[in-house]
Amino acid sequence: MAAPTKCKDKVLTDVTIEKPVLEPTGALSVETVLSVKHWNEHLFSFRITRPASFRFRSGEFIMIGLKGDNGKPLLRAYSIASPAWDEEIEFLSIKVQDGPLTSKLQKIEPGDQIYLGRKPTGTLVTDALLPGKRLFMLSTGTGLAPFLSLPRDPDVYEFYEQVVVVHSVRRVSDLAFREEMEGKWAEDPLVSEQAAGQFHYVPTVTREEFPNNERIDKLVESGKLFEGIPGAAKFDPETDRIMMCGSMEMIKQFAAFFEEQGFTEGSNAAPGQFVIERAFVG
Structure with missing residues (x-):
């Protein structure tokens, strides 16, 4: 030894x-x-x-x-x-x-x-949403995970004209997979061509200097979240579909907001206009 x-x-x-x-x-x-x-x-x-x-x-x-x-x-x-x-x-x-x-x-x-x-499951899937034109995926922290999966699925770009990932974190280093998303999945073998024209990445950092440094709700209120994305500078239940994953605070706040705006929550059994992962939030 x-x-x-x-x-x-x-x-x-x-x-x-x-x-x-x-x-x-x-x-x-x-x-x-x-x-x-x-x-x-x-x-x-x-x-x-x-x-x-x-x-x-x-x-x-x-x-x-x-x-x-x-x-x-x-x-x-x-x-x-x-x-x-x-x-x-x-x-x-x-x-x-x-x-x-x-x-x-x-x-x-x-x-x-x-x-x-051996048995995957969940409601953050396109099957739980009604057809629409824009898909917005709102996330905080590691709630980004399912929204790394969906934008690399070719079917998503067939279902929606615009695919948007919004990711809110505290520090710049928390922006996992930032380079891949800023590059619109250019290295992806299946979606790079579609993502080039349809994918949008909206990162925001709340505790360090960054171009976007406000919480998601403030970006929605100011309309900044929609900059560069074709369509209205607000959420529309007729055209927009929403997925949410992350902090309980963000999900509860936006679930109430979307219901007030006329959106209905969806599930695998009854598709709607927004979905959350009930298994994580209760």
Whole structure:
């Protein structure tokens, strides 16, 4: 065995820490972590293998997890950030130091194993909306995840003339996937041509200097949210369809706002003019 090496008062050895081996169940498959990207100290994304039999609609969520301290699967619901056609599955997550799952999840590395549920579901899907001309996806923080999936689905550009992702965060470094969206998914093999003329990205940063530095509601009130987007500088229940994901405060505020404007909430069973993910907000 090599001699220990001192580094900043910590002793490093070549001892390998064994990772827990996961076993699949009837409800869970075991997948492999392929890549991990840390955007900042409290935000990361990662990609895992996709089972050949796994099917989902862009915008849905699934249970994922690791082995808990009691040896049983420790699971949480995560929106899938990759489109339905992708051969891999991607997720976006915050880092919570004392979180039961995220305290462990933030330490994953390529090659590690992870649990993946077998039954995706959710209402942030085009099936839950009536036909329209403009699709607005309003998000805060990691609520962006399902809205990374939908704009990379070719069907979305067939259903809507304009596809808009609005993302509100506190700091510039929280704008995950900013480069890809500012580039209108130019590197995407399936939607780059359609997105070039139909996709719009509206980022806003509330606690640092940035071109947009107001909350989403203020951008709506001033009309700034609609700049550069064909159509009226306000939401119209006849033409606009809305999806929302993120903070409880934002969702409750806008759900009430849209209902006052004559919008109806949709579901998979009864499509409407706006949808939220009830599984996350209660």
